[in-house]
Amino acid sequence: AQRVTQPEKLLSVFKGAPxxxxxxxxxxGSPELFWYVQYxxxxxxxxxxxxxxxxxxxxxxxxxxxxxxxxxxxxxAQEEDSAMYYCALSGLSTDKLIFGTGTRLQxxx
Amino acid sequence: DAGVTQSPTHLIKTRGQxxxxxxxxxxxxxxxxxYQQALGQGPQFIFxxxxxxxxxxxxxxxxxxxxxxxxxxxxLNVNALLLGDSALYLCASxxxxxxVGGELFFGEGSRLTVL
Numbered sequence: 001a002q003r004v005t006q007p008e009k010l011l012s013v014f015k016g017a018p019x020x021x022x023x024x025x026x027x028x029g030s031p032e033l034f035w036y037v038q039y040x041x042x043x044x045x046x047x048x049x050x051x052x053x054x055x056x057x058x059x060x061x062x063x064x065x066x067x068x069x070x071x072x073x074x075x076x077a078q079e080e081d082s083a084m085y086y087c088a089l090s091g092l093s094t095d096k097l098i099f100g101t102g103t104r105l106q107x108x109x
Numbered sequence: 110d111a112g113v114t115q116s117p118t119h120l121i122k123t124r125g126q127x128x129x130x131x132x133x134x135x136x137x138x139x140x141x142x143x144y145q146q147a148l149g150q151g152p153q154f155i156f157x158x159x160x161x162x163x164x165x166x167x168x169x170x171x172x173x174x175x176x177x178x179x180x181x182x183x184x185l186n187v188n189a190l191l192l193g194d195s196a197l198y199l200c201a202s203x204x205x206x207x208x209v210g211g212e213l214f215f216g217e218g219s220r221l222t223v224l
Binding site for chain 1: 112113140142146149150151152153154157165167199204211212213214215216218219
């Protein structure tokens, strides 16, 4: 079955602390992995994608095919990082996204 | 560019009624996808339209149907509404189905409440 699992509904940290939002997936084949973010009162938007190998707003995500994971990391959290984060995957020949249930990140001052 | 626009933003219907939601894609995009997001859940793929045809469909009953117009805008229709259809309906546009790992651009959604 194709599935994305985000085990944490809520993650709370203090400003300056490291952050890791967990994402595990189940997919037969080689999926493309994404992190989408929704800030308060804003629309869902792409944060980063595996294929680009980029760091956005200090966030990085490494695809671990052995563990089927795509955890999102940032060494020093900022208050403006507070948002809802969704991990998602798609197949190689489609942009249909399968989303996880999301993790709410709260960064306290 | 206003990005992806959806209407209406909120609506209330009763069981058994029908609803039509509308979406205008981001300028330059020709592919529109619809997602349903129930409370506390991630978005779930309903279907995708390209060249006025349904290209892909998720696990939704035939009560959910759609249309794409020559100007690339799209409608989502839901017939015989059930309480469980209450959700936020998101429209996303892209050129991405031809591009591996492409980005979807989302609208703000239409929140449907079924009483």
